[in-house]
Amino acid sequence: QDEIEKRERSDDVRKEMKRLREESVLKNSYESLDLIETNRVHKPSRQSGDKDILRKDFSHLSMDVILLVEGHNMIQYKYQAEHLFDHFELVHFSAPISRQTSTGQLCFVNKRLRDNFKFVADNCDMQANHTYLDDKDLVELSLFQLKSSSPNSRKSIYILSLYKHPSLAFGDFLKRLKDFLSKYSNVLSASTLLIMGDFNVDFNKEKEKSKLDKLIDMDLQPLFKNRATFEKGSQLDWAFVRLSPIDADDQQVHLKAKVLDTWFSDHSAIVSTIGF
Numbered sequence: 001q002d003e004i005e006k007r008e009r010s011d012d013v014r015k016e017m018k019r020l021r022e023e024s025v026l027k028n029s030y031e032s033l034d035l036i037e038t039n040r041v042h043k044p045s046r047q048s049g050d051k052d053i054l055r056k057d058f059s060h061l062s063m064d065v066i067l068l069v070e071g072h073n074m075i076q077y078k079y080q081a082e083h084l085f086d087h088f089e090l091v092h093f094s095a096p097i098s099r100q101t102s103t104g105q106l107c108f109v110n111k112r113l114r115d116n117f118k119f120v121a122d123n124c125d126m127q128a129n130h131t132y133l134d135d136k137d138l139v140e141l142s143l144f145q146l147k148s149s150s151p152n153s154r155k156s157i158y159i160l161s162l163y164k165h166p167s168l169a170f171g172d173f174l175k176r177l178k179d180f181l182s183k184y185s186n187v188l189s190a191s192t193l194l195i196m197g198d199f200n201v202d203f204n205k206e207k208e209k210s211k212l213d214k215l216i217d218m219d220l221q222p223l224f225k226n227r228a229t230f231e232k233g234s235q236l237d238w239a240f241v242r243l244s245p246i247d248a249d250d251q252q253v254h255l256k257a258k259v260l261d262t263w264f265s266d267h268s269a270i271v272s273t274i275g276f
Contacts, residue, residue, distance in 0.1 A: 060085060061087070064109065064117075065109050065113070065144075066109075067142075067159075068105065068107070069162070069198055071095075071103070071104030071105055071106050072100055072101070073096070073105075074096075074100050075129070075131070077095070081106055084108070087110060088108040088111065089109055089114055091108070091109050091119050091144075092106065092107040092119045092122070092144070093107075093130060094130040094131065094140065095131055096131065096132050097131045101135040103135050103165075105122075105142050105161055107142065107161065116146060116147040116149050117146050119143075120145050120158070121142075136165055136168075139163065139164045139177065140164075141162055141177070142160070143160050144160075144161070145157075148276055153276070155253075156191060157192045157274060158187065158188055158191050158192070158194070159194045160195045161197055162195055162197030170201065170211050174214055178218070181193075190244055190245075190246070192241065192243050192244045192253065192255070193241070193242045194240075194255060195239070195240040196237075196238075196257070196270055196272060198237050199238050200236050215240060218242070220241070221241055221242070222238060222239070223239040224239065227258075227259045229259055229267055229270070230266065230267055230268075236267070237259075238270075239257035239272055253275070254275040254276070255275075256272065256273045257273075
């Protein structure tokens with residue numbers, strides 16, 4: 001062993017081989033594994049009934065909040081969801097009333113942030129157990145509040161997790177979204193709102209741009225455009241922000257979002273970084 005170490009110190013070829021062994025690192029194809037930012041919200045779409053696979057995606061460890069839509073949920077899956085992540089608490093679980101469809105949302109919050117995050121409301125037909133009677137022609141909306149963890153701040157931001165079923169006409173979707181936002185205008189009117197979800201519309205396409213204009217008319221600004229989030233190259237997943245009048249002038253309020261590839265879904269994830 002001593003002779004080998006001596007050669008590695010003196011022989012140029014062996015020194016180079018040692019350097020390559022020590023410095024060689026496979027390129028990480030999934031950028032989310034490298035995230036080290038604070039106040040992160042992770043929103044991948046479409047999870048299979050076997051959600052256990054999500055535990056194997058270690059990017060969840062760097063997140064503060066995880067939002068899942070198109071969950072294919074059933075009420076009997078809730079216990080499994082409650083024990084899915086060791087360091088996260090399930091704060092919201094919705095499902096269809098009977099048969100399994102694409103319906104259902106889940107929200108997990110990192111336990112260290114539990115006192116700063118809460119479920120506010122959803123648009124389920126049956127509020128008591130968060131179930132939907134319809135399983136198509138539907139937009140699923142779940143609203144959450146994130147409070148600043150700074151002891152000197154009383155700021156909060158609201159996050160709306162959204163899934164528009166493909167069969168729902170855009171006009172009907174827009175009306176239901178407006179009605180929901182109006183219903184909770186008492187808390188939303190003075191706060192910044194972040195909307196993340198699967199809109200099942202690629203607003204980048206020329207024929208769909210008028211639909212994007214209707215959202216912009218609601219003071220919703222997209223945080224990114226022209227990024228494929230679906231396996232067929234379309235951008236079906238979006239993040240919009242509506243800054244409150246106070247936050248619009250506050251240089252300390254920052255919201256960013258980017259698209260990250262996933263290996264467990266046919267959709268990419270959206271990771272949003274919130275600073276306030």
